[in-house]
Amino acid sequence: MIPKYLKRSFWFVCIFALVACGSNNQADEGVDADGELLSLDVEFELPEQEEVGETVELKATVTYGGEMVTDADEVVFEHWLAGNEDDSTMVESTNHEDGTYTAKVTFEEDGVYEIYAHTTARDLHTMPKKSITIGDGHAESNDASNHDHGHHDTEGFVIHLMDINEVKVAEEADFVVHLQLDEEPFENANVRYEIWNTENENEREWIDATESKAGEYLGTHTFDEAGTYTINVHVEDDEDLHEHSDYNFEVVE
Known part of the structure; x- marks a missing residue:
């Protein structure tokens, strides 16, 4: 027969373990003990x-x-x-x-x-x-040569296109944009990239970006010819926000 004090100790350890697991799960899910999002x-x-x-x-x-x-x-x-x-x-x-x-x-x-x-x-x-x-x-x-020719009506709103590494013809290029509002990630936005060759501005391609992390949006594109290109980052939400910024970059053979 197991002594009562050992039984009590056993159940105490079990309860402690369950509480600890719950706390770890909350941390993994990005919330604190009160269910508030961690920042x-x-x-x-x-x-x-x-x-x-x-x-x-x-x-x-x-x-x-x-x-x-x-x-x-x-x-x-x-x-x-x-x-x-x-x-x-x-x-x-x-x-x-x-x-x-x-x-x-x-x-x-x-x-x-x-x-x-x-x-x-x-x-x-x-x-x-x-x-x-x-x-x-x-x-x-x-x-x-300003990097950001943006249309920013929303105070505290930031569109930042990460450095574009060397882009080559026929190779997939990644375009990563970070969005912030009042220094907080701007999530669940509708982000589209409008891209064109500066020598032929009438032919434009549109790329839908996906949110890979909170406030981070990724889009990819493959170019058929070398030249100087412009990418215009369009950002909208479910309300009335519409911001955009454009950037120039080179595509090489």
């Missing part, structure tokens, strides 16, 4: 102003549901001179394995620089943006 949050730190030629530290502190994320899939800083987003630079971060990710950059000319902290973790993506003034903040920007 991926990034505290992006950098100075407001710095001198030309000085080293600037970019720092992102990443949390998920209030817990430090020590194993983010990616934290990459993207910076560009305001008005010249087409000429941006991507900088990989160093993971300090305590929830913080840093990189060091040096700006060689006066101006205001915009910086994204692209962060991917727990199947989510967020990209808080900040700016820094270098020197006296005055610099000529090339508006003609």
Whole structure:
């Protein structure tokens, strides 16, 4: 016969295990104990102003549901001179394995620089943006080469097309767009890519993008000929939102 105190201990262990399993399942499903959705949050730190030629530290502190994320899939800083987003630079971060990710950059000319902290973790993506003034903040920007010729009526809405790698004729190309509203992933949108060769603007192709992660939309296309192309990203929702941005890229043999 099993003593009563051992039976009590056995049932206590079972109940504890069930509670723990339930908590783990909730975490796997992206909700907390109260059923609230867990969020991926990034505290992006950098100075407001710095001198030309000085080293600037970019720092992102990443949390998920209030817990430090020590194993983010990616934290990459993207910076560009305001008005010249087409000429941006991507900088990989160093993971300090305590929830913080840093990189060091040096700006060689006066101006205001915009910086994204692209962060991917727990199947989510967020990209808080900040700016820094270098020197006296005055610099000529090339508006003609602006990366984003967008129509943005919704305040706080961001369309960001990830860097387009070398696109070749007859090879499938991936186009990935991240959408945010007030720095939160914009989900369940209707996203379509309109693509055309700039030498023949009357012939346009439409591609439906699918949401691969929260706020991330993927579309693919294969090109028949080389040239300079434009992709216009159209975003709509079930209400009255309609935003679009266009980008240029090259297709090579």
